[in-house]
Amino acid sequence: MDALSTPLALSLGEPAGIGPDIVLTAWLQREERHLPPFFVTGDPACLIARARHLGLAVTVAEVAPETASAAFPAALPVVPTGPAATAAPGRPDASSGPAAQAAIDAAVSLVREGRARAVVTNPIAKSVLYANGFPFPGHTEYLAHLCGTPAPRPVMMIWSPELAVIPATIHVPLAEVPRLLTVELLVETGRIAAADLTRRFGLAAPRLAVCGLNPHAGEDGTIGREDEDVTRPAVEALRALGIDARGPLPADTLFHPAARRTYDVVIGAYHDQVLAPIKTLAFDTGVNVTLGLPFVRTSPDHGTAFDIAGTGRANPSSLIEALHLADRLAGADVVEAAA
Ligand SMILES: NC(=O)C1=CN([C@@H]2O[C@H](COP(=O)(O)OP(=O)(O)OC[C@H]3O[C@@H](n4cnc5c(N)ncnc54)[C@H](O)[C@@H]3O)[C@@H](O)[C@H]2O)C=CC1
Numbered sequence: 001m002d003a004l005s006t007p008l009a010l011s012l013g014e015p016a017g018i019g020p021d022i023v024l025t026a027w028l029q030r031e032e033r034h035l036p037p038f039f040v041t042g043d044p045a046c047l048i049a050r051a052r053h054l055g056l057a058v059t060v061a062e063v064a065p066e067t068a069s070a071a072f073p074a075a076l077p078v079v080p081t082g083p084a085a086t087a088a089p090g091r092p093d094a095s096s097g098p099a100a101q102a103a104i105d106a107a108v109s110l111v112r113e114g115r116a117r118a119v120v121t122n123p124i125a126k127s128v129l130y131a132n133g134f135p136f137p138g139h140t141e142y143l144a145h146l147c148g149t150p151a152p153r154p155v156m157m158i159w160s161p162e163l164a165v166i167p168a169t170i171h172v173p174l175a176e177v178p179r180l181l182t183v184e185l186l187v188e189t190g191r192i193a194a195a196d197l198t199r200r201f202g203l204a205a206p207r208l209a210v211c212g213l214n215p216h217a218g219e220d221g222t223i224g225r226e227d228e229d230v231t232r233p234a235v236e237a238l239r240a241l242g243i244d245a246r247g248p249l250p251a252d253t254l255f256h257p258a259a260r261r262t263y264d265v266v267i268g269a270y271h272d273q274v275l276a277p278i279k280t281l282a283f284d285t286g287v288n289v290t291l292g293l294p295f296v297r298t299s300p301d302h303g304t305a306f307d308i309a310g311t312g313r314a315n316p317s318s319l320i321e322a323l324h325l326a327d328r329l330a331g332a333d334v335v336e337a338a339a
């Protein structure tokens with residue numbers, strides 16, 4: 001199989017969430033949305049049951065990765081993995097965590113073996129996995145762990161044509177952000193972002209805008225010291241590395257249209273500072289990309305949406321964009337390898 005016809009591996013995600021719904025509806029739109037071939041890792045019975053529940057005419061085919069691209073036009077290809085997923089829509093059960101984790105493990109293994117081109121993940125419910133003993137904050141950190149020792153440092157970026165953002169700290173309590181926001185964290189985050197925006201996204205000299213933590217980026221240190229003591233030296237260190245970084249910049253004036261034309265990505269101090277703007281501008285098309293990994297991983301920007309799972313109201317657009325972006329970024333890998 002040549003590299004460009006190798007399929008993408010799509011993990012099923014939380015079985016009780018909207019993952020199964022959007023997989024089915026995305027596959028049904030495969031022709032009009034020009035989807036690259038993909039297969040799902042997970043329990044095929046879960047997808048068959050959800051298709052029946054939603055009244056969708058989808059044939060599910062159990063395949064090996066090598067036959068998935070050929071099967072894709074006529075059936076939704078599934079590489080069966082791990083434990084049965086028995087949860088009903090909207091109601092995660094004891095099978096949810098093990099099934100979701102096994103699907104991620106299989107997708108990553110198949111990509112690392114060269115049997116799939118990139119990992120695309122459906123949403124997991126973090127609290128469900130935590131209750132199951134999962135010791136990682138989310139996919140981002142778990143995927144880095146699966147890369148072996150020493151694990152690469154992963155960077156979360158939410159990307160859309162309108163805006164791209166990176167939260168320097170991710171799933172941590174807000175009260176801990178000032179302690180966790182260090183010069184080292186910001187410099188490493190900026191360095192990895194610049195490298196991957198060049199290597200994978202083709203930007204010759206990515207422009208990084210780094211948000212301050214405090215209102216007005218600390219107003220010269222009079223509203224909190226972090227922006228002068230941490231963010232400014234981090235930006236200076238990035239510039240010394242030849243990276244086009246600016247900051248600390250006040251977050252409140254960084255997201256209007258004219259400001260957005262002045263940078264390629266915003267690095268924020270904490271999750272909601274930068275995810276709220278992008279989910280406001282591009283909820284249906286935003287894609288979560290993990291930078292810093294030896295393989296491509298994308299994901300829809302939304303979560304498990306238990307409130308609408310199994311109702312037919314879940315919009316597959318963000319998943320479709322995640323499949324397209326994974327295809328594009330993995331294509332850049334192939335071009336690089338061939339050069
Ligand atoms: N990549 C991942 O694995 C992610 C997982 N999550 C997890 O998802 C769970 C729920 O998180 P929430 O904060 O409630 O966010 P959410 O994105 O699941 O839902 C927020 C609101 O948006 C709606 N929504 C979400 N996706 C939609 C879609 N495709 N079509 C139509 N409406 C949609 C939901 O119905 C809900 O009203 C949490 O356990 C969280 O950890 C959240 C974000 C990403």
Ligand SMILES: NCC(=O)COP(=O)(O)O
Nearest residue numbers: 137138139140141288299
């Ligand atoms: N809010 C983004 C999110 O929860 C995605 O996390 P991850 O599972 O991709 O690490």
